[in-house]
Amino acid sequence: xxxxxxxxxxxxxxxxxxxxxxxxxxxxxxxxxxxxxxxxxxxxxxxxxxxxxxxxxxxxxxxxxxxxxxxxxxxxxxxxxxxxxxxxxxxxxxxxxxxxxxxxxxxxxxxxxxxxxxxxxxxxxxxxxxxxxxxxxxxxxxxxxxxxxxxxxxxxxxxxxxxxxxxxxxxxxxxxxxxxxxxxxxxxxxxxxxxxxxxxxxxxxxxxxxxxxxxxxxxxxxxxxxxxxxxxxxxxxxxxxxxxxxxxxxxxxxxxxxxxxxxxxxxxxxxxxxxxxxxxxxxxxxxxxxxxxxxxxxxxxxxxxxxxxxxxxxxxxxxxxxxxxxxxxxxxxx
Amino acid sequence: xxxxxxxxxxxxxxxxxxxxxxxxxxxxxxxxxxxxxxxxxxxxxxxxxxxxxxxxxxxxxxxxxxxxxxxxxxxxxxxxxxxxxxxxxxxxxxxxxxxxxxxxxxxxxxxxxxxxxxxxxxxxxxxxxxxxxxxxxxxxxxxxxxxxxxxxxxxxxxxxxxxxxxxxxxxxxxxxxxxxxxxxxxxxxxxxxxxxxxxxxxxxxxxxxxxxxxxxxxxxxxxxxxxxxxxxxxxxxxxxxxxxxxxxxxxxxxxxxxxxxxxxxxxxxxxxxxxxxxxxxxxxxxxxxxxxxx
Numbered sequence: 001x002x003x004x005x006x007x008x009x010x011x012x013x014x015x016x017x018x019x020x021x022x023x024x025x026x027x028x029x030x031x032x033x034x035x036x037x038x039x040x041x042x043x044x045x046x047x048x049x050x051x052x053x054x055x056x057x058x059x060x061x062x063x064x065x066x067x068x069x070x071x072x073x074x075x076x077x078x079x080x081x082x083x084x085x086x087x088x089x090x091x092x093x094x095x096x097x098x099x100x101x102x103x104x105x106x107x108x109x110x111x112x113x114x115x116x117x118x119x120x121x122x123x124x125x126x127x128x129x130x131x132x133x134x135x136x137x138x139x140x141x142x143x144x145x146x147x148x149x150x151x152x153x154x155x156x157x158x159x160x161x162x163x164x165x166x167x168x169x170x171x172x173x174x175x176x177x178x179x180x181x182x183x184x185x186x187x188x189x190x191x192x193x194x195x196x197x198x199x200x201x202x203x204x205x206x207x208x209x210x211x212x213x214x215x216x217x218x219x220x221x222x223x224x225x226x227x228x229x230x231x232x233x234x235x236x237x238x239x240x241x242x243x244x245x246x247x248x249x250x251x252x253x254x255x256x257x258x259x260x261x262x263x264x265x266x267x268x269x270x271x272x273x274x275x276x277x278x279x280x281x282x283x284x285x286x287x288x289x290x291x292x293x294x295x296x297x298x299x300x301x302x303x304x305x306x307x308x309x310x311x312x313x314x315x316x317x318x319x320x321x322x323x324x325x326x327x328x329x330x331x332x333x334x
Numbered sequence: 335x336x337x338x339x340x341x342x343x344x345x346x347x348x349x350x351x352x353x354x355x356x357x358x359x360x361x362x363x364x365x366x367x368x369x370x371x372x373x374x375x376x377x378x379x380x381x382x383x384x385x386x387x388x389x390x391x392x393x394x395x396x397x398x399x400x401x402x403x404x405x406x407x408x409x410x411x412x413x414x415x416x417x418x419x420x421x422x423x424x425x426x427x428x429x430x431x432x433x434x435x436x437x438x439x440x441x442x443x444x445x446x447x448x449x450x451x452x453x454x455x456x457x458x459x460x461x462x463x464x465x466x467x468x469x470x471x472x473x474x475x476x477x478x479x480x481x482x483x484x485x486x487x488x489x490x491x492x493x494x495x496x497x498x499x500x501x502x503x504x505x506x507x508x509x510x511x512x513x514x515x516x517x518x519x520x521x522x523x524x525x526x527x528x529x530x531x532x533x534x535x536x537x538x539x540x541x542x543x544x545x546x547x548x549x550x551x552x553x554x555x556x557x558x559x560x561x562x563x564x565x566x567x568x569x570x571x572x573x574x575x576x577x578x579x580x581x582x583x584x585x586x587x588x589x590x591x592x593x594x595x596x597x598x599x600x601x602x603x604x605x606x607x608x609x610x611x612x613x614x615x616x617x618x619x620x621x622x623x624x625x626x627x628x
Contacts (some may be wrong), residue, residue, distance in 0.1 A: 003436045007429060008422075082423070086416035087473070090385055091437035092480070093407045333389060 001093050001101040009102070012071055013109050014166040023059060024054075027124040034127060040268045041131040042138060053128055053139060053200040056121040060150035061115055064158035066188050067110045072166020073179035075102060076327075080174040099331055103167060103324065107160050109143065114159040120150050130238050143305050145195035152309040157316035162187050164323040171330050194312070200242050201305055208297045209247070212289040214282045228255050233295045238302030249292025256293075260284060338363040338398060338516040339455070345392035346379050351457050353379040356393070357540045361518055361533075363484075363493055365547075366510055369520040371537035377520045378417055381488045384518070398483050413482035417489050419473035423462025427455050429555030430606055431479075432471060432482050440478045444540075445605065446479035449505075467498025474502065478509050478593035487519045491526055503530050524607040536613045544611040548606060555609045556594060557602035558586045576612040587612040 006013075030052060031100065035044040045053075079085040089095045129147060133139030140146035149155070166186060170179040210216045210233050216236040235241045245253045263284030300308065339361040346354045361367050369377050382388045383395050386403020400408040420608050421430060422452035427450060435441045450457060453471050455464070459474060461466075468488055477563070479522045491499040507530050510517055521527050527534065534551060536543040544551070555575065565574045572594070575587040576609075587604065588594075594601050 001437060004433050007425065042525075083416060083418060083420040085423055086382075086387055086414065087420045087422070087476070089387060089403070090409070090412070090416070091434065092406050092439050093437045094403065094406060094409065097406075193461035304610075 001041025001098060002105065004088075005105045009071065009106055009109075009171045013106075016110065016113050018070075020117045024118055025118045027056070027120045029126045034124070045128070048126075050139070053125055054123040057147055060114075060118055060121050060155050061066055061191075063114050064155060064162040065184055065191075067114065067159050067206070068166040068183045069104050070182045070186050071110055073170045073183045074176040075106065075167050075170060076331070076334075077176040077179045079170075081176055081331040085334070090302055095331055096328055099167075099200030099328060103164070103327075104260045105132070110159050115153075115156045118151070118153075138312075141238040141240075141302065143238060143300060143302055143308070145240075146200070146201075148195070148199070148240075148305075148308070149191065149332050150304070153195075154309055154312050154316070157313040157320070158187075158191070161190075161316040161320045161323070164320045164327065168323045170329045171327055171334065176333075188308045193315055196330060198315070199308065199312060200240075200300065203300065203307055205242055205298050206298050210295045210297060210300070212246075212285050212293055212295055214285055216295065217234055217285060227261060228258055229260070230258060231295055233297055235299050236301055237298055239299040241297065243298045244294075245296050247296045251296075253270045253296070254293075256288070257291075260288070336363045337361060337396075338438050339395070339518060340397075341380070341383075341393065341395045343393035344383065344390055344395050345394065345398055346382070346383060346388060347377075347391040352391075354383070354538045355602050357537075357542075358393075359535065359537075359542045359545070360394075361535065363516050364514065365518065365533040366507075366517040366531045367487075367533040367535060368531035368548075369518060369537060370522060370524060370527060370533050371543075372614055373522065376540045377537055380418075380486055381414075381486050381518065385412060385416075387414070387416075406439070410480070411483045413477035413480045413485040415470075415473045415477045415485070415487045415490050418493065419470040419490060421461040421464075421469055421472055424457055424460065426460055427464075427472060428457035430461060430476060431457070432477055434476045440481040442479045445481075446475055449475045449478070465498075467494050468503050470494060470498070471505065471622045473584075474505060481513075482515060484516045484518065489520055489522075490520065492524075499526065502559065506530060520562055525612045528606045534610070538614055544609075549607050552604065552606060554591050555587060555589050555604050555612070556610070557604055558584075558588055558594065558599040559602065560584060560596075560599045563598075575609075576615050 015209045030049075034049060035041050076085070079088060085095075088098060099305045125147075127152070128131065128139050130139065130141030142148060142151045149158070166179065166183040169182050169186070170176060173179045173182065212231065216233050217231050219232040221232055222229050230244075231246055232244050235244070246256050263281055337360040339359070341357055341359050344354060344357040345352060354627075357376065357380065369381070371377050379386070383390055384397050384402055385407070386397075386401075398408070398411040400414065402412070403409055413601060425433070431443070431450065433438050434446060435443055436497075437490040450472075453468065453475075455468060455472070461469065473530065474490065491502050493500060503526060506519075507515070510530075517526065528548070532545070532548050534548050535545040537625065551628075560583070562579055562582055563578045565584075565586060568586070568588065569576060569590075569592075571592050572588040575589055577584065577586050579585070587608070
């Protein structure tokens, strides 16, 4: 059975490993000449380095989806489509064992490939994650949704999940192209839903209430058509900020009073001396603070990167287990 | 009679449609049994249930004394050449033999190799590029080299040209003559079955219309032609299978193991196809199921 699994999957497996090897080679060549540490790394990066950084994120994000779509979805669906399941399942091996060996070996091979890929990209990008310069911009820290899912061990769990998802959908739909499309759609949905609704709550986030003053407020933001601005505080370094809201004395989230609009000096004009407007904003902020307004920051601190990685890996492996159980159950009723 | 396939009140439903309902039958061991019936009679469903490809919705089926596909031991006993003889298009002929060897405990590698050589197939050729006849032969080779107690073939020759059809059935007959395993073979072409089968089972609307040894079926069925008569007026030992009448003349197909002495009748011999068609005709469907031979 192992021979048949290997014989049927060797082309895809070879493609997968060739792609991983190519990515690893690019990273190995470009990695050593990156600035490894120190302040202001961002300023030392070339545009090419930044492009490669984001390409790395995309490759790791896409790899599990491709595994699910091209290794998972057709695994049973193609057999059902071509009728070859009647050949495979009439040999001296039960179809449960047939799927167990095929799924198990493919999961191992794909997880190892994506694991190596993630390891290489994580190593390459380690000094760059969260790199920032004073003025010109920054790269996302590894805890933010932009890069959390492409670092550490979660991509391996996503790969196993996508593979089993593809197999399960293939068994239900019995069409490999339809199964491939639905696998991609569902996997994408899960990857969007996870950081939006699930990951913030895997570990209860930290809440920090800050007094409003000129020292703590980092920015004043305007959103779309809303004339009243919002206040923003600076979060701890590397943290994943979930919400940054103004609360009143009773702790309810409220908008900043409309009168605050007059306090905002707006962008400084060339003919205006900055010191002239400062006292007005400072007075306003002090008045807000005196009226009981505070700034409430909800975030996951940078130290929770690994706990969150393990928690999310657990969630996806559990989902994979459920889907695998469903697949085996459903396979007996095909 | 030991039964190699035995079904009790067997039924299979696909979503809302019943493909097989309340089917009760026995297929004797040690025979080449032809399963014949019109399209939609439930032949393929029955064979899929026997091979363990499907699970029954209602009733039970026992094959070689066990539940189909219950485990590796049961799977080893039953060979199955499915409809359209599926093979892996991307795998070579040799790959298919390796597949059989790896997955079957009783695999006969010598037999498989000899058959492939006799067929003149190139072991390196991809199965997807074989002709329909060659593909069917490859599928048959997999079924035979597995050394099953029962080989199930579902319309194996339906898509083959007459020559390939003859070669396929010839190969099957030779293998049966050598090893004496049981075969159940479905087809809607009686001529194919006549060549290889010694036992026949006519399935119409999930019901066994008639079952029996081919020789006995031929010996006990007669066509009676004579002046117009009511079928009810025939002797009790002459069972009317089908009847058709014009204004002046009646034609009956009857089953009887007694000689027919009535001088009014012209007694004609029937071919197997005539017998089968008589049982498959709508008139015959109204009558209860028969078992001609026990």
